[in-house]
Amino acid sequence: MPDNNTPNLDSLMPPDMAAKAEMIGVKKARLDFWSTFVLAVLAGAFISLGAIFATTVSAGGSALPFGVNRLLVGTVFSLGLILVIVGGAELFTGNTLIVMAWAGRKVTTPQVLRNWAIVFGGNFVGALGTAMLNFGAAQYTLGKGIVGVAALTAANAKCDLEFGPALGLGILCNTLVCLAVWMSFSARTVIDRVAVIVPPVAAFVAAGLEHCIANMYYVPFALMIKHLAPESFWQAAGKRPEDFPTLTLDGFLVHNLIPVTIGNIIGGALLVGVVYWFVYLRHAKPPQEPPTVADNK
Secondary structure (H helix, E strand, C coil): CCCCCCCCCCCHHHHHHHHHHHHHHHHHHCCCHHHHHHHHHHHHHHHHHHHHHHHHHCCCCCCCCCHHHHHHHHHHCCCCHHHHHHHCCCHHHHHHHHHHHHCCCCCHHHHHHHHHHHHHHHHHHHHHHHHHHHHHHCHHHCCHHHHHHHHHHHHHHHHHHHHHHHHHHHHHHHHHHHHHHHHCCCCCCCHHHHHHHHEEEEEHHHHCCCCCCHHHHHHHHHHHHHHCHHHHHHHCCCCCCCCCCCCCCHHHHHHHHHHHHHHHHHHHHHHHHHHHHHHCCCCCCCCCCCCCHHHCC
């Protein structure tokens, strides 16, 4: 006879994943301020740890073909989202999926915007704090400065984007990130979660797509190196601050963070969240409004 106490390890199917996503969206939207903020700070730090790993792996070039090297960098960057999903944290890009609960009228527009604002700010604090800690640790000087040069080169390119390409790269990026989060809803075990997270994240990094929270680490860290690194670093690296002309605060905000954030919202909320809500949840009955005094008469 089957043992009723045996846990069910079968993965959830998409209709059940949609119901789970909606339920999680409700919980996230209703979480208190300080819990949301602290978990958001953690997520910013977790994504930054993935970025530190990826920058170190990409440093100094590679004997591998370009695409293979990019695949390796993307694979190690997936550490960040694994920490967010398995460890538990609030990530702005993933939280765009709260629109599934919003579309089903389970949460209100102010609740969604409140969550996004708190999480976006908390992610920024976590990413910036990690950048400051990593700069203070002088990790960028590893390999006679090649790690720092890799960070500077990547951030300089990010700040050189035009609005349209940055928007498009942001849309594509968070489509993949939210698909990773969406597929994690099907998982029953930690191994399942890791297995479904790595390929989409590796894909977006390998393809050079843009993630606003990762960029909250990449660009501030590179700006610290450009403006605060000692002369010994520049001599060892064989570079000068002038070699990275687009790496500026204005370049970060105008050419990257603003358009990429908008693109991330479109990719996650519309191309993943709304699409799956439409397919699996649009026929669900909306929550009933409590009867009014007039209705009871």
